Amino acid sequence: MRQDLHQAFKRSVFKACQAQACRIHLETDGASPATGVVRSTTDDEIEIELVEGSLEGGHGAVSFELHGVPFAFGAEFSACGKVVTTRMPATIAARTQRRGARVPVEAGTAFLVVDRVSSALRAVKDLSPSGVRIANSNGIALHGPCEAELVFGKRRIPCIAQPRHWYTSDGDCGIELQGDEEAARALARLYHRVRYPRLIPRADARPEDVAGLMARSAYVDLRDGAPMDSVWTAAKWDDALSSDVVFPDKNGVPIGHISVTRAYERTWMAHQLATLATRREGIECLRDLYSHGANWAQLNCPDANQMSYFNPQLPWHLRHFETFVEWLDRPEQAVMFHRDRFEPIPESEKETNDASALPAASALSAFVEVRRMRAGEELAVLRCIERSLPALAVDGYDLKPGKLDGELFQDPAGHAKRRREALVLFEDGKFVGTAICEFGNPALSLFNIFNFAQLFFEADGGGPSAMAQAALAKAARAPYHERMLGEPIIVAAPGEFRGASDAGLRFHERMGCIVWNAEGLRQYDSFLRVQFGTRKVRTQPRSGQNSLPVNNEGAQS
Known part of the structure; x- marks a missing residue:
């Protein structure tokens, strides 16, 4: 499926070049450059009709510019008069180092x-x-x-x-x-x-209009207990910490919202994407929201990483991010992976005999131990994490030596904004897992994404028992409740957390996550300019259906 999406996108790029008569520059070794226009394109080949110069064929390079984005790739040419044919390239990533388009x-x-x-x-x-x-x-x-x-x-x-x-x-x-x-x-x-002249701070919009957007887009339905109140709608954070913006329609009523919030030392989180983009005006809204999400981190930190969670059950999200990752084909610059998310079992659904209750601590202590990480245990914890996450995600989450326990970063005033604690799980005296628990201000996110616990388990010997996994999950949740930070986001690698029900949790969804480094973000900005310029975001909904994405984290709405 991913290859099909990538192939379709590449073909659409060259069809756009054909429609706009973009000049295609061709060069071969030892010959003068030639210029042409795209005559036709298939999944396998591109035909270019020369308008300046001539070409005999052989190995060379193709370059062109589309919607202000420069592209180049190596090619083998065959020529017949004024018509030159070359194979569709494996990838056509943009050739740009600029931090933000002119x-x-x-x-x-x-x-x-x-x-x-x-x-x-x-x-x-x-x-x-x-x-x-x-x-x-x-x-x-x-x-x-x-x-x-x-x-x-x-x-x-x-x-x-x-x-x-x-x-x-x-x-x-x-x-x-x-x-x-x-x-x-x-x-x-x-x-x-x-x-982005149409984007305005969320705090400058009428609170009732913002609340209406988040409700009508079904964003607030993604998770129980979303704190939709005046504190959230009116919050005006230092924008070096969080940029929360809305896109108003021609009547001044917000039809789109996104936040880009600093989550780690060099990593920002794009989240709280909600749209009511069902009209032509909504295409501009969606373009600006996604583009703002791609650029804000870089405007604050030239070597920034960024990440975003999305619902892979929403087809537009899946196509959009998979097409980009396949188009770029550089996992060191952008990578996708998945996490299973768990929520508490509602009281009304718990069995009367409380089957989710664990044995007493005294009964567990003989073979299961959960506690804070100690000196000398960091290497084992890091190895467990690195087994489960792509390298770019490890860097994005800032899961590095010396960063597993303590402050995540300080705000411009020098105050600690987020902290992290690492718990370790031992069973029968053997290290078998860890929980990385992160704490932040719940008012930054309706989804409470900055109170976030990741569970990692060893794979050797079948991994920890379900009961041991449950003990780790319960210990991970406890400090959030003690500090009145709400219910945290609990995630684990797909299929690995077998002890959820024993911890009073149940599987809720499989979330997608995409992580970019700085170069990946620059490529993503170019990708957005081409995609929105070329496809015009072909997402006009059918009757009674909104086919544009309405959120980028949480359950299908």
């Missing part, structure tokens, strides 16, 4: 002051998170690095301007802007405002 700036709204003495102004044509393209029609040479100031309306951002690229077509210049932490943050937020 965004056009309306003429006369932004300027770069490159000489504070003479106050010479250079009009800004486009903006990126780390620089600008300026008009240089007067031909005055720029020498850098030099002190400068970016002026946008009433905003003035002091910086150091370093010329990086001259555009031969019009003499424009690409300028890298450098500055202190405050200037970098101001530039990143200016870029975000220009790129």
